[in-house]
Amino acid sequence: MSEPMISLESLTSTKSFDQLLATAKSGGCTSSSCGSSAKPDDMDSAIWEKIKDHPCFSEEAHHYFARMHVAVAPACNIQCNYCNRKYDCANESRPGVVSEKLTPEQALRKVMAVANKVPQLSVLGIAGPGDACYDWKKTKATFEQVAREIPDIKLCISTNGLALPDHVAELADMNVDHVTITINMVDPEVGAKIYPWIFYDHRRYTGIEAARILHKRQMLGLEMLTARGILTKINSVMIPDINDEHLIEVNKWVKERGAFLHNVMPLISDPAHGAYYGLTGQRGPNAMELKALQDRLEGGAKLMRHCRQCRADAVGLLVSDRGQEFTLDQIPGEVTYDPSKREAYREVVARERGDHVAAKSAATRMVKAAGSGKSLLVAVATKGGGRVNEHFGHSKEFQIYEASPTGISFVGHRKVEQYCRGGWGEDATLDGVIAALAGIDIVLCAKIGDCPKDQLTGAGIRAMDAYGYDYIETAISALYTAEFGVEPLAATA
């Protein structure tokens, strides 16, 4: 294999993929963590097997593994006030038109083409643009065809929950281990402000009656999935003054019913999208409001904080959507799946993850040992692999970490417009990036020029590239200990 694989830059910038693969195969790892597993000590092995390469169900996995969505399910059985049918499902995607809807046969061809080119691919999700359980025939046909050709791909589904109880048995039969239900309320009075109508059992319901039926079906679906051992993530859209406080109650209800994760996402509201909330001026929360609510939910159902609200036709690592590279017109009429690249990538990643976990543990110990009562909010430019490996000017998002006396946690991300356009950047764009980084203490990146660095400093945000290509946690622990007067941890390459 002579050409570098797509994963190369995301893992390291200093070794070729062939070198990494040779090291992994020879067992000749140079690190002290050789052979260690990325499984958290307190996690059941069977659950770890289900989530270890699912980028949404494991924060740690999202540095290494990719998902793709196929837009085979356009029909929906409810109306959400944040959704306009002409756009992606806002539950599972940022608003934007789906490039194309697919038949199950087209979807299979696309999945095989992506699997041949994106070795990180581990999950196939159906997340709209309508509801995957309501548009069930197409969802089921797609899953069955893909599972026959690529048996090791994980199947994942996202639904509003209304039709879910009717299909739980079939989901279990198809070995679907991951389901997401969007639950925005457990009180029908709140629900009536979010859902103007539902279509259920051959008729349309409105108002509180509609919300009551939806709520009962969502709870029933969640309980049925839990009873079958299917991991369920709950997505909730945070809508200021409508359900923001209420989501604390939602978190309690879903925890009691066995939800594996709770993902609170900000409402994306823009009049241009044509949805009711956008047209009536309902705002979404800002980054700090979202974080404050997520912090209040800590201790309840386990939180997901790394969601990117991806499109219903997204492809790739969560950090970068490559969907536009895989439109149908770019895919050959006949595709044969070649598993070799995905298999090779997994060998490399297994080794790399062991090293990363060991580095993370060491970094956490250093931060705790610092004995400081202080916190640092750090924005990291990364393109995957758990490393500081993206240039400041190339970043379309920053991953946000908090170092505090309890350790180092991933707490979210901030999307920005890419500042550098081939050697030059607009001041207005830089202003926008700086505004998006409000509240951040330090920016870590692989490279930054003097001009943006000075402007960030002027806004009270320090930026540095001294830790380029280090593991993120290693770099943060070095900063934290340096900041608070303790001997820094040596950075590793």
Ligand code: CLF
């Ligand atoms: Fe897709 Fe959703 Fe499966 Fe992931 S997305 S169906 S669980 S494979 Fe993931 Fe995208 Fe967030 Fe969804 S980042 S919007 S949580």
Ligand code: SF4
């Ligand atoms: Fe739109 Fe999804 Fe709500 Fe249906 S469930 S109305 S597709 S956001």
